[in-house]
Amino acid sequence: xxxxxxxxxxxxxxxxxxxxxxxxxxxxxxxxxxxxxxxxxxxxxxxxxxxxxxxxxxxxxxxxxxxxxxxxxxxxxxxxxxxxxxxxxxxxxxxxxxxxxxxxxxxxxxxxxxxxxxxxxxxxxx
Ligand SMILES: [Cu+2]
Numbered sequence: 001x002x003x004x005x006x007x008x009x010x011x012x013x014x015x016x017x018x019x020x021x022x023x024x025x026x027x028x029x030x031x032x033x034x035x036x037x038x039x040x041x042x043x044x045x046x047x048x049x050x051x052x053x054x055x056x057x058x059x060x061x062x063x064x065x066x067x068x069x070x071x072x073x074x075x076x077x078x079x080x081x082x083x084x085x086x087x088x089x090x091x092x093x094x095x096x097x098x099x100x101x102x103x104x105x106x107x108x109x110x111x112x113x114x115x116x117x118x119x120x121x122x123x124x125x126x
Pocket of ligand 1: 074075076112113114115116117
């Protein structure tokens with residue numbers, strides 16, 4: 001192989017590595033920040049998905065998730081967190097808060113009304 005072929009090969013391996021990391025690498029969770037009264041607060045942007053889409057909270061302490069939907073696509077109009085019996089309508093451009101206290105640890109999915117757009121709530125044991 002000459003230098004050009006080597007650089008193309010090395011570059012290709014790098015791109016493949018990046019793609020594998022991007023899709024299959026460890027997902028970074030966003031930890032809730034401590035708000036007033038010990039409430040664990042997280043703001044979630046709803047636009048083409050949930051940002052962040054992996055939220056970490058602690059079991060047994062109140063959580064407030066505030067969703068701001070910045071898209072008109074009807075898909076994400078409904079928010080469902082069925083493991084905690086929660087469901088909300090998210091009007092475009094309005095902040096909608098969901099408050100609950102996670103009484104169980106584990107990973108729970110929140111999603112749109114059609115279960116197409118998803119996020120994960122990670123509840124860590126206290
Ligand atoms: Cu949907």
